[in-house]
Amino acid sequence: MAGIKQASVARFKRKEAIIGIVGLGYVGLPLMLRYNAIGFKVLGIDIDTSKVDALNSGKSYIEHISGEKIAQACESGFEATTDFKRVAECDALILCVPTPLNKYREPDMSFVVNTTDAIKPFLRAGQIVSLESTTYPGTTEEELLPRIQEGGLRAGEDIFLVYSPEREDPGNPNFETRTIPKVIGGHTEACLEVGVALYEHAIDRIVSVSSTKAAEMTKLLENIHRAVNIGLVNEMKVVADRMGIDIFEVVDAAATKPFGFTAYYPGPGLGGHCIPIDPFYLTWKAREYGLHTRFIELSGEVNKAMPEYVLGKLMDGLNQSAKALKGSRVLVLGIAYKKNVDDMRESPSVEIMELIEAKGGVVAYSDPHVPVFPKMREHHFDLVSEELTETNIASFDAVVLATDHDKFDYDLICQHSKLLVDTRGKYRNPQVHIIKA
Structure with missing residues (x-):
């Protein structure tokens, strides 16, 4: 043979x-x-x-x-x-x-x-x-x-x-x-x-x-490594915020260490087909061997909670202006799961949109890579991407930066937003109307 x-x-x-x-x-x-x-x-x-x-x-x-x-x-x-x-x-x-x-x-x-x-x-x-x-x-x-x-x-x-x-x-x-x-x-x-x-x-x-088993485990380790470290830095973000510390500044500073540290940045949650999903393949299989994958499950809990955290920050920001989320017009910037792509799979932006809508907010989105909200198995919005003009940005009670596409005009967004919730650390200089989330 x-x-x-x-x-x-x-x-x-x-x-x-x-x-x-x-x-x-x-x-x-x-x-x-x-x-x-x-x-x-x-x-x-x-x-x-x-x-x-x-x-x-x-x-x-x-x-x-x-x-x-x-x-x-x-x-x-x-x-x-x-x-x-x-x-x-x-x-x-x-x-x-x-x-x-x-x-x-x-x-x-x-x-x-x-x-x-x-x-x-x-x-x-x-x-x-x-x-x-x-x-x-x-x-x-x-x-x-x-x-x-x-x-x-x-x-x-x-x-x-x-x-x-x-x-x-x-x-x-x-x-x-x-x-x-x-x-x-x-x-x-x-x-x-x-x-x-x-x-x-x-x-x-x-x-x-x-x-084949070693190759299968290799792929899972790669993605679990990312999921756990993103979960860690998302938890650090919440702690740092409570202490009045900018987590993005901290990560940037830590990244100057030439050994023993890999920079991971926080965000509004995990998206894509890999990182939110793949770790749980090992969690499921480990049960067959009587084992519990505690790091995986804990990081999953932390990352899964991030859209709710963003919603809380949005509500806090509106509250400072004596506004309720119910009835407020909210523009979500970026609904693809990562920057510069059109891939919507497991996007935390969509979950944020659903949370806003569930609280009575009127939600819209702008994404240069997704001109029309696509048909999805679990999510549906009858929306098209909003054009980012001075007048249109200013017409919203709040803007949530969820995915930091390079095509966005960040100066324009900053200048004309009444309230800007930044989940990606794009705006480093403190400003009254910007809330880090």
């Missing part, structure tokens, strides 16, 4: 392999563009017909990925489809599907399981399956392995299985798919060897680990 492995490796090394990417979102689409750019034939597979139609028409639905790049990819051989039968054409199947939590903060593995079930009738000898979705340690072995072997193929001999977590950072100009090191764990040594061959052309640096 070594011949199957060697033939697979050779196909990747010669760039003769067809790369199948299942799930064409924030992770799958940049990966497609990278493989296409270096000369591989790429087939994109997604259950969303609108996405497939857009891509085949040379259009993009993600702001930081231009339609021009999609059109160029189509011209050089990229094709998108909803037909899972075409899995059989692919030499590699890279799964980039969502892994959300359900309302009980338990992993919702339905996308991973359903995708694996959809591809398994069309698997054949010589293929490699790589899962990139963030998940709990053991997922690849427990969910993917038995499914890909159902038809008689043996992992490590006939077909190859790896876990290689995504590390995309949308909106960060300092990194791209190629320059972010790629962690890979294989089900067997042979699986790992084929996995390295799959990714080595596309990624500058490959980091091999001993197992």
